Amino acid sequence: MLEHALSVIPNISRCAKPSKRIIVRIDINSPIKNNKILDDYRLKAHAKTISILSDAGARVVVLAHQGRPGQDDFTSLEIHKNILEKYVNKTILFIEDIIGPYALNKIDNMKDGEILMLENVRMLSEEVVEGPPEKQANTWLVRKLAPHADYFVFDGFAVAHRSQPSVVGFPMVMPSCMGYVMERELTALSEIWRNRKLTLIVVGGAKVPESLRAIKEVLDKGLADKVLVGGLVSVVMASAKSRVGPSVRQFLEGMGLLSEVEKARMLLETYGDFIVLPEDFRSRTGELSLSNLDEVPGDIGNATAAKFAEIINDYEYVVVTGPMGKIEEPDFFAGTRRVLEAASRRKAIIGGGHTILSAEKAGVLDKIFHVSTGGRAFLMALSEELPAVNALVKSAEKFWL
Known part of the structure; x- marks a missing residue:
């Protein structure tokens, strides 16, 4: 399945085009204490994908989450934006909105190369509910945002085991690619599988x-x-x-x-x-x-x-998680x-x-x-199919092949 996915799902170069609006789902969920991020590795990793798209002249709309409702680390993404901005080395506009008129207007009026980060996607209750991709494609998140974009790039490997709207919904309704991080993760998984x-x-x-x-x-x-x-x-x-x-x-x-x-x-x-x-x-x-x-x-x-x-x-190979x-x-x-x-x-x-x-x-x-x-996503990907990967394969067969 992994090698097939790598051969079928387009990589980021297929979507990195000037003037195209691109929704990018990353996973920057990080350890937080006293409203400070303790480890910014994920932010640094995903900065590469965002930079590739922005440098190509695409209009980049970033979707991500932090924690879950009711947990201590459930918070706004504004603190993440400040760190991500440092690694991308470009200005990122953060707005406290996801699917409202304000967010949609900002997306519609973006210029080439601009980067816009939306608020914590799990502030939408439907985002914490899992379901089949076809059902998730009919959620408010997907129905509201998809018409305002040309492509979807999935780069959030750490959330790839979740069948949530922002993970599996968008690929069902629009051409999709895998980001730089996602491609590297699948390549490493494929090597472990063979050995x-x-x-x-x-x-x-x-x-x-x-x-x-x-x-x-x-x-x-x-x-x-x-x-x-x-x-x-x-x-x-x-x-x-x-x-x-x-x-x-x-x-x-x-x-x-x-x-x-x-x-x-x-x-x-x-x-x-x-x-x-x-x-x-x-x-x-x-x-x-x-x-x-x-x-x-x-x-x-x-x-x-x-x-x-x-x-x-x-x-020869050692996988350490935790x-x-x-x-x-x-x-x-x-x-x-x-x-x-x-x-x-x-x-x-x-x-x-x-x-x-x-x-x-x-x-x-x-x-x-x-x-x-x-961490656990990597182990789970070794033992079972990831919803995000399945959705991206379906998307490739529908829109690219």
């Missing part, structure tokens, strides 16, 4: 349901030889494998993750020989073992970090550093905002084979 028996997956971070699902899919389909697990994902798996202290269970209950423990148990029963859990952990009070996890850990232990590094050395511990605390960064240093000596593919931030902190980002703008 899956030489591939090791390292999963960490705090996105437990998505991670367990991705691990299951990857192992079900034989897309990796082995999976190393750290972060909060490993705490859930440890709870499924052995008894843990009441404080750990209370923590998981408070996080709404007790239901994931049973899923982890079934996963270990089926693929226990292919999943490597930490042997030891590090907490604020000292070292903990897998069989005596009576406190919520902050990192994998030294023995585990050394073991993981040794295993990584045996593989840190091994609470990287925001200096005392809990050692495990993540050791894993990323080892991975950087192989053909490493890393993804996710916190993983990229960790690689920068560890000083190995420039040694990474491929830095993906999507």
Whole structure:
């Protein structure tokens, strides 16, 4: 599917034409604290696509999101605009509107090479609802914006696993291309697919349901030889494998993750020989073992970090998504550093905002084979078809072929 998609979907050069109005969907969803962006890697990556279009004389309309309604990081994109402007090295006009008369008027009156960023697309309730592409093509977002543009460019790989209007709706009604970031991501995925028996997956971070699902899919389909697990994902798996202290269970209950423990148990029963859990952990009070996890850990232990590094050395390709511990605390960064240093000596593919931030902190980002703008999206793309890719293929068959 990936190689077919790369051969069928036009790349950005097909849409980068003077005077054409182009809607570009990027994913600049970033870690935010106190209304400040902590990691701007995605903004820097997508600046290339926007620059290519603007330099060609196209009139660029940027669509993106930040967080979800009700979450702490759900906010306006104005702070993103300021950073994106720096990397594009051109003025970007930001407006607090998406599909209203003000936005449509601004789009209609753009000049060649101008860049316009619309407000957080998830401020529209329909954008957080998933559905088939044909249905999403009939949403207000698509019906309002599509008539005011000539092409759609999808570059938001990190949101490519969502079947939302801004992802799959536009390709159904207008000629579409893949952006620079999207093309690079699909090319890297295709290489991993061809070399899956030489591939090791390292999963960490705090996105437990998505991670367990991705691990299951990857192992079900034989897309990796082995999976190393750290972060909060490993705490859930440890709870499924052995008894843990009441404080750990209370923590998981408070996080709404007790239901994931049973899923982890079934996963270990089926693929226990292919999943490597930490042997030891590090907490604020000292070292903990897998069989005596009576406190919520902050990192994998030294023995585990050394073991993981040794295993990584045996593989040609290593996909790392998610840190091994609470990287925001200096005392809990050692495990993540050791894993990323080892991975950087192989053909490493890393993804996710916190993983990229960790690689920068560890000083190995420039040694990474491929830095993906999507963490779980990259894993999911290995194991299942992405709605965005399917929509772009359908669009190519309808408008280009």
